[in-house]
Amino acid sequence: MDLTALTPAELSDRLTALRDEHHRLAGRGLRLDLTRGKPAAEQLALAQPLLGLPGLGDHTAQDGTDCRNYGGLHGLPELRATFAGPLQVPAEQLVAFGNSSLELMYECMVDAVLFGVAGAAAPWPREGRTAMLCPVPGYDRHFALCEKLGIDMIPVPMTETGPDMDEVERLVADERVKGIWCVPKYSNPTAVTFSAETVRRLAAMETAAPDFRIFWDNAYAVHHVAGTDEPLADVLGLSAEHGHPDRVFVFGSTSKITTAGSGVAFFGSSRANVAWLLGHLAKRTIGPDKVNQLRHARFLPDTPAVHAHMARHAAVLQPKFELVDAVLEKRLGDTGVASWTRPRGGYFVSLDVLDGCAARVVELAGSAGIALTPAGATFPYGKDPRDRNIRLAPSYPGPDELRDAVEGLALCVELASVERLLAAVDQPA
Known part of the structure; x- marks a missing residue:
């Protein structure tokens, strides 16, 4: 549903439902992390043969x-x-x-x-x-x-x-x-x-x-x-x-x-x-x-060996990026309160939420056991003037953990947005 088109009464009902859902999420005791773009253990294992090189006596x-x-x-x-x-x-x-x-x-x-x-x-x-x-x-x-x-x-x-x-x-x-x-x-x-x-x-x-x-x-x-x-x-x-x-x-x-x-x-x-x-x-x-x-x-x-090796990395990373996009689209795609990138490379997804909501999303996620990069981190001095950008790093978690983290994140985005929309309604003209 388009949250920005809801009436105050509908927003209030939605807020109650979202808070209940967030309470249940927090009760699961999750410990999930989307903060930094670290390679997963599966990716590091791709270079395991490197650790046996150079061979004994072969140092020239x-x-x-x-x-x-x-x-x-x-x-x-x-x-x-x-x-x-x-x-x-x-x-x-x-x-x-x-x-x-x-x-x-x-x-x-x-x-x-x-x-x-x-x-x-x-x-x-x-x-x-x-x-x-x-x-x-x-x-x-x-x-x-x-x-x-x-x-x-x-x-x-x-x-x-x-x-x-x-x-x-x-x-x-x-x-x-x-x-x-x-x-x-x-x-x-x-x-x-x-x-x-x-x-x-x-x-x-x-x-x-x-x-x-x-x-x-x-x-x-x-x-x-x-x-x-x-x-x-x-x-x-x-x-x-x-x-x-x-x-x-x-x-x-x-x-x-x-x-x-x-x-x-x-x-x-x-x-x-x-x-x-x-x-x-x-x-x-x-x-x-x-x-x-x-x-x-x-x-x-040689360079072809680099590209062949990176194709193996891509086979690990691509499903994770696709998972993030699928979950965000399912949960937030028609809400009118979020947009995000669909990367063709690199390590990150950039998520934009309603102005004034990023710090609140990070706070809500943290209270539910989902660690996010601090709001504002993608701007000098840690100050995003619109308080809307959040960097997501999907590379390190396994698929199940990643799904749980992004599902929880999407809930927090929706909850923070409804809070913001209701607050705007309550402000005097």
């Missing part, structure tokens, strides 16, 4: 490097060659490093704040307040990083083709705006893939800050779940073509490809930016874990 890379020893800051060439295509970065301009791309993003931000980026006249803060553009809804860890370093965040609305480029182009005329966060493919949480025109405009736009950087977090470059891969334009090549060769920092990792806690992270950019990063890394490490890199290079010897 293709170029003769003894992976047990120091050095090799750039990373193993064969592994960089495997991921050069998926990340759209020439292998010689790709760095393979530790287990976390977030660590590399943090490194780049800290180095920019302390020392400035390659070719810059000064560190970012010496030129006044520094700001990053933040497409919203977006990735909470990007926002937490900026907040930690005292970098101002300016929200930019996400559209079906990526960030609102008219707004981006307007904002970069301010010289304090030093960069933009981008999850360009199957973005977190909306699963939008940037259009070719959006990528071109990002690459070509003029910015007041000559040291402007695009933080291109391509975390889901090979994570399609709907059978076909969505194409993404080559931002690094386009930026060079438009006279901005140093504009883009590309990040990626194997965290949701092999083993989430012990994968390999990548940084790609211009030769000047690669030299800049390696120069800073050299001051705090003599080299990455090359044994782990060799393990990955043996397990994923």
Whole structure:
């Protein structure tokens, strides 16, 4: 039923029924979690053979490097060659490093704040307040990083083709705006893939800050779940073509490809930016874990092997996304109080509820034993101005737990919405 079309009396009756249903749900003692996009154990098991590599005594890379020893800051060439295509970065301009791309993003931000980026006249803060553009809804860890370093965040609305480029182009005329966060493919949480025109405009736009950087977090470059891969334009090549060769920092990792806690992270950019990063890394490490890199290079010897492996991941994930959509459609499809994305890749579903209801939905779900990402997490400083967006992460639970969690979530959405609608009726004109 369309809840927005009900009379006050009908809303009141519906509220009583929903509260009874929520009371029964809370009495079940559930302990369900939709908070973070962790791979399920079934997905991690797909990489189990990795743990037996490299074989005993087999520790030499293709170029003769003894992976047990120091050095090799750039990373193993064969592994960089495997991921050069998926990340759209020439292998010689790709760095393979530790287990976390977030660590590399943090490194780049800290180095920019302390020392400035390659070719810059000064560190970012010496030129006044520094700001990053933040497409919203977006990735909470990007926002937490900026907040930690005292970098101002300016929200930019996400559209079906990526960030609102008219707004981006307007904002970069301010010289304090030093960069933009981008999850360009199957973005977190909306699963939008940037259009070719959006990528071109990002690459070509003029910015007041000559040291402007695009933080291109391509975390889901090979994570399609709907059978076909969505194409993404080559931002690094386009930026060079438009006279901005140093504009883009590309990040990626194997965290949701092999083993989430012990994968390999990548940084790609211009030769000047690669030299800049390696120069800073050299001051705090003599080299990455090359044994782990060799393990990955043996397990994923080329790009086709990566795509074949990701097809096995998709076989696990696709039914979960379909389940979420089916339950939400059955329970909320005709209520007029919710809309959600139907991802073709990535790890998240973005749910929008009535304005002013997201925090209440999260509260109701929590009291029933269903943990959700905090309302506002997909916005800078944890503040969603409309209090309506909730990020759902369906990857980790098993099918039965996932169904229970989404059924319970849908109940909470309906209950919070009816409360809100009744409150609006009760307000004096």
